[in-house]
Amino acid sequence: MRDLPEDRAAFDAVIHDDPRVRINRPRTVTIYPPAAEAWFAAVAAVTPWSAGTLGLQIGSALLALLTTAVIGVVLARRGGDPRWALLWGWAPVTLAETGSGAHVDVLAAAAAVVALALLSWRRGVLARVLGGVALGVAVSAKLLPLALLPVVVPLRHRPSSWLAAPVALLTVAATYVPYVAGAGALVFGYLGGYLDENGFDSGTGKFSVLAVLQVPPGARSGVAAAVLLAVALAVAWRSDPLEPFVGAVVLYGTTLLVLTPNYAWYALPVVALGALARRPEWLVLALPGAVANSIVPPVEVVVAAWGGAAGVIALVSLLRALRARTPWLPTGPAPAGTAALP
Numbered sequence: 001m002r003d004l005p006e007d008r009a010a011f012d013a014v015i016h017d018d019p020r021v022r023i024n025r026p027r028t029v030t031i032y033p034p035a036a037e038a039w040f041a042a043v044a045a046v047t048p049w050s051a052g053t054l055g056l057q058i059g060s061a062l063l064a065l066l067t068t069a070v071i072g073v074v075l076a077r078r079g080g081d082p083r084w085a086l087l088w089g090w091a092p093v094t095l096a097e098t099g100s101g102a103h104v105d106v107l108a109a110a111a112a113v114v115a116l117a118l119l120s121w122r123r124g125v126l127a128r129v130l131g132g133v134a135l136g137v138a139v140s141a142k143l144l145p146l147a148l149l150p151v152v153v154p155l156r157h158r159p160s161s162w163l164a165a166p167v168a169l170l171t172v173a174a175t176y177v178p179y180v181a182g183a184g185a186l187v188f189g190y191l192g193g194y195l196d197e198n199g200f201d202s203g204t205g206k207f208s209v210l211a212v213l214q215v216p217p218g219a220r221s222g223v224a225a226a227v228l229l230a231v232a233l234a235v236a237w238r239s240d241p242l243e244p245f246v247g248a249v250v251l252y253g254t255t256l257l258v259l260t261p262n263y264a265w266y267a268l269p270v271v272a273l274g275a276l277a278r279r280p281e282w283l284v285l286a287l288p289g290a291v292a293n294s295i296v297p298p299v300e301v302v303v304a305a306w307g308g309a310a311g312v313i314a315l316v317s318l319l320r321a322l323r324a325r326t327p328w329l330p331t332g333p334a335p336a337g338t339a340a341l342p
Helices: 008-015 034-045 054-077 082-089 092-100 105-121 125-142 144-152 164-188 191-197 208-212 217-238 245-259 264-277 280-294 299-324
Strands: none
Touching: 034 054, 034 105, 034 125, 034 164, 054 082, 054 092, 054 105, 054 264, 082 264, 092 105, 092 264, 092 280, 105 125, 105 144, 105 164, 105 245, 105 264, 125 144, 125 164, 144 164, 144 217, 144 245, 144 264, 208 217, 208 245, 208 299, 217 245, 245 264, 245 280, 245 299, 264 280, 280 299
16 A cells, blocks of 8 residues: 555545545554554465455454364363353354454453463473463553463462563563664554543543442542552462462453453453353453443443443352352362353
8 A cells, every 4th residue: 555645635535435444543653562563464464455354354263263272272181171162262252353353352362361371281481481471472462461460470389480470571571672663652652542532541431330339530540550459469369370260360350340441352351261260250341342332322321331240240259159168269270170150
């Protein structure tokens, strides 16, 4: 494609009715981090221009299938039922937002699942290094997988068990180096504008669960940070390096519950982690985003949807804890074949 003209009228004439360049902010520096950009470039390199988004849709579908296979293998290897992988593979949000929507969140989900699979495989240095690299790729694809770092810093275990965390951070830094060298501060793209327009700065447009709990808008950002820190410390304290799955879905799911992004595809990683941990209740986190984007309801409806999702997760978690009479987060491997509440 030729360079776009600087004149606005000429620019509009070029992109008019051309679906290949019909995007909402064509002159805004992208918000996507390096691994996402690399994924887009790799797919574009093998996709004819005339095919439009088909290459991304096929690639996303293949990543979803790969993730399903990895989840099944991990569960089978640990003596569980590999059919739990279908909780991810057949979830409506997976079908809608991967092969159809082609959102890059599927790359973050796949990388996070591979990271946990490697880290749970054995305690060796190589497994931790490779798992850390995979986790770094997940972060470099979407940023939100940063929430998973506490699960690879098990505070009650030797510091040598923490190797995956610095490897993950170094991986993220390494992916940013060429972009920082070429773009400087522009490497963050529209991140600031995104946070502002979505109400993260003021606390009025996000944090729907905190709104249900009647937390004042001005205090929501601080309360959100405190909640996320408390959950991160709890998971880091309770986690077992070889059993990171429940901690991971609690971390990622709580992050979504606190931030409440109104996009269904943001839930793709938590759906994959929910299948890996055999915690189906976390799949409800895809519903508020689907409601917000399908019928464009009033803010009150979206807030209620997030509150309902939080209530479902809290209730099921409480029932599971009461039935098992164990802490909400296991400290070691679950018994072979153990299944979650339906």
